[in-house]
Amino acid sequence: MEMKLGLIRQIDNFGRLSIPSDFREPSRLYPGVSATLFLEEDGSLRIQPHKSICSLCGETLHPEDAVMTIRERKICEDCQEEIRQPKGDI
Numbered sequence: 001m002e003m004k005l006g007l008i009r010q011i012d013n014f015g016r017l018s019i020p021s022d023f024r025e026p027s028r029l030y031p032g033v034s035a036t037l038f039l040e041e042d043g044s045l046r047i048q049p050h051k052s053i054c055s056l057c058g059e060t061l062h063p064e065d066a067v068m069t070i071r072e073r074k075i076c077e078d079c080q081e082e083i084r085q086p087k088g089d090i
């Protein structure tokens with residue numbers, strides 16, 4: 001992957017920084033997505049979409065997934081399907 005360097009942005013008085021869409025889209029930092037900020041040992045920052053996981057199977061959930069939330073726990077589409085149609089005998 002090609003690294004894009006040299007973009008200069010000014011941080012406003014509230015500490016906000018605007019990230020252009022051609023940087024956000026390959027990083028999957030879509031509007032409304034929660035992001036996790038990491039402070040690296042050398043003082044640099046790394047930003048990536050917050051990885052939300054299914055409470056039942058641990059799979060990573062993506063913004064485009066039809067996630068169900070029950071009691072503040074997120075459940076992926078596959079687990080939702082299995083809850084609707086349980087496999088095997090009970």
Ligand SMILES: [Zn+2]
Pocket residue numbers: 054055056057058059075076077078079080
């Ligand atoms: Zn799941």
